[in-house]
Amino acid sequence: MILKVSMEDLSYDLKNCFLHCALSQEDYVVKRKRTVRQWIAAGFIREKEENRTLEEVAEGYLAELVNRSLLQVVKRNHFGRLKHCRMHDVIRLLALNKAKEECFGKVYDGSAATGAFSVEGARRISVQGGNVEQLSRSGATQLRALLVFERCIDIDLLKPILTSSNLLSMLDLQGTRIKMLPDEVFNLFNLRYLGLRGTEIESLPEAVGRLQNLEVLDAWDSKLTYLPKNVVKPQKLRYLYIYVHGAFEIGVKVPNDIQHLVGLRALQCVKATPKFLREVAALTELRSFSAYLVRTEHSADLSNAIIKMSHLVHLVLVTDADDEVLQLEGLYLPPTLSWLGLAGQLEKTWMHQHFSFWSHLNSLTRLELSFSSIDEQNFSCLFVLHGLLFLVLLKAFEGKRLDFYAGSFPKLKHLWVWGATHLNQVGIEEGAMQNLVELFFIDCPELKILPDGIKHLAALEKLLLKDTSEELVEKLRRREIQMNAAKI
Template sequence: MAEAVVVVLIGKLSVALANGAASYGASLLCKKAYALKGLFREIRKAEGELQIMKDYLHDAEKLKDTNNTTGIFVKKIRDLAFRIEDVIDEFTYKLEDDKHGDKLKRWLVGGLEERNKIVTVWGMGGVEDCEMYRRRLIRQWITARFIKEKENKTLEQVAEGYLNELVNRSLLLVVKKNEFGRVKCCRMHDVVRHLALNKAEQECFGLLYEGSGTFLVDNARRLSIQSTNITPLSQSSATHIRAIHVFMSSVDIDFLRPMLASSNLLSTLDLQGTQIKMLPDEVFSLFNLRFLGLKYTGIEIIPEELGRLQNLEVLDAFKTSLRSLPKGLAKLKKLRYLYACVQYKKVTVTNLGGVKMPRGIRNLTRLHARQKVKASIESLFDVSALTELRTFAVSDVTSELSVNLCSAIISMCHLAHLSVTASNENEVLPWEALRLPETLCKLDLGGQLEKKRLPQILSSWSHLKNLARLTLIGSKLDEDSFPSLVVLSGLYLLELDKAYDGKKLHFPALSFPRLRQLDILGPLHLNQVEIAKGALESLGELVFAKCPELKFLPCCIENLTSLEELHLHDIAEELVDKLRQKTEANQCNEELMKISHIKKVIVRLTEKNIQERIR
């Protein structure tokens, strides 16, 4: 662990040297030039000495538990390394302060070397048995500078490789995988979590605050808060803190004000799930902040001071009460992930609404994800300049705006996930001009599609060989247009939410060979489902919900040998009664015989408060 700290310092010294050299070059005619020149010699000397220390510690780390003297020496080096790290951070901050004056203070903390694996694991600690999602973990690891690009891989790919390695070593339990077979969320083994937290505390990497007894932050770099009683924290100095994670919803954030005011080096502030409605002013003085997590909070407004967070890379305000974002957002040139959407109490096309964007977001050229934009001529014009987008979601689209949207999407040559929602359920979107990029993996469309042109529109998607997930909401498919979807042979997941208006649904032979999950939701007129032999041969999960006219199981469902789960929610009561019916030993329930090969079968009738697993 001590070796890892020294490795980090070597990386930081290199960056500090580069930044200092730039400042030196800009100040050759100033009195400070001579002093800086001497400082560079000292930095180069320290860098060489640290390299020697790293090589020594590589062997000493193995002996510290058996040799008391070595253990004490390693601890002293670790403590010294932490103090040096603070000095380097202060140095880079000072360079920027001198460079830009009081109006604009920046932290330039360069790419760091990889951390010891147990340190990376601790970053997932959280509440006991807490489920942590892959995307959230990866973004936090990246913004904490635990990850470096290598072997022509992106930061996200390297981070996911580490996550998979932890899973393969049984340090993490996979809770759920997505339709691609990738880890979606996971949790830590209790024993591993206990060991990781102890190690983190010993090495001053992080502390867990549970609200009992006296508590001193001291030299800890990260703080995990798991108590509503945070009054003692208001007395703590936190000059070394790099990350604060809050895991309790009813925490009074005002008690964190003194800590935030003293945390000049803070790079991660994760308040996900808390009940805050407004951020403390102190947050906007955190010039080194790279991750701001406001997901599932009650946040209603973000002030113009947001523009002061010049190093912000992730702003996550997913499912909040935000209706708009401030003009200062356009100043965040390093922003890579921007999630902001409002959760509607009343569901129309979808339960998530877009957020009004300020002008100038076309300058945020590093953005990889933008979810969710409230459509307007101005916002779609600005979005068209964001050519690095991998994820894009837009709401409130009208037929008049569809041309502008199609034009914007054409420029997104790296797009992997696209979500488009109409302004209301009666809005018909003319998608014949939509040219979807071949890179697309996920597509969500909410709103009616032009009925006469539906077959042509769906057939035009045949080039989407990478498309694995398709969600259609309110699309008005029927017996004539549904077969056009068969061209999407690479789908792993297909969800039709109030998107099918026909009475009969037929899956022809050899259709959807890779499909693992099929959700049919809200087809009010559907009364017959036919599955030809050889269709849906890989299907593992099948869901029918809100199908009041569905009185029979799908024809030939017994041929779906890969099917492991069948969910029947709010279908015809007649079918539910058949499946729940208890039979004598010498009698045969034909409906149950059809699904005898399925491991898990659940039926539910919401109005009658019935939910039962029959297999």
């Protein structure tokens, strides 16, 4: 009764968000970003407060469901932000009964016990069984969402439902083994969310241009290496996620005229070309942007594009090759930036000055540098990043000594130094990195002694030394033996 009262007390929009989570499988891990995108596409989120985006309102709803104990926190990210959550079995059972009672949605498991399953009256169907023959014979004129959780499914058996579901706004096929979408999908004029994450889809037809109301196209971790020309026609597109394993080296090909998608918030893992970089400058609403195969000659177009992305939060730039110079002179990074990843050589003649210009990046919490050729002097310039929580140096530091002075990186919690082949000494002054929790040194063969001053890291919980010198490993082994002997 207490739980039922708690559910009845939810506002209309919050109740819809809660019941939507209940349509997932039992013990299913609800992911924040995906859930937020689905809630927005479903129309559950409306901007109610000034200066709050739809995404911020949605995350507020998720936090409220956690605070009401209707969702349990499974994982937070490195910054303490909610990442994954789960619904308790008892709460899910009550929620599913409520969803059925209010015609919000039903679960179809494909078992014989399901009997003559009908979708009539249900506005949302969660498919959690591979046998969809019964489902395909049901009418679906009122269906708004079709969520498929079964990996092995015959997509052709869903054609009758897709044909009759003129109101369908959400089709999520995440994780299924489908290789091709049926033509019926592209007749769904009201479709706002198309989820192809983790599928085996290799290409999309030009018919995708008919989905004029599409807001989310999520093909992350699929086999999609290029986008059709007509993908620029659904001008309501808000999120465009495309990534293939190995595409970090080649990037995903994006068609011309990308500038028409002026409402786009996310565009990731795309191949940089001069024409594309000139067009992407028009996408001023971007929050997340990553470009690959960047070359030195792209510098002017790239700088011009990024300077116009005044809301940018996540930026990743990867060069064509490890020794390609990532020319950032004249590049002004927006103060809204929270995550920055740079992979490529940085020009030493301006590195010192440019790092100093980053002092305005008060929101920057994560910095990943790869193949940057940073030396001792240039590294100290990064101390201007007072808000940094996570720092990764991947084959980026080429000096012999790494020093952390008193007051440096006051909020840093995670430091990963990877592939520093010449590093042989680390110095940590008292008052440096006072909140450091994790310290990793990986593939640093010349590191023969523990960091000098490591005792000052009072908050340190985890020290990882991997592929360092045998001399250091042996010292630690002897120290461990001595400590165990002392306990005995």
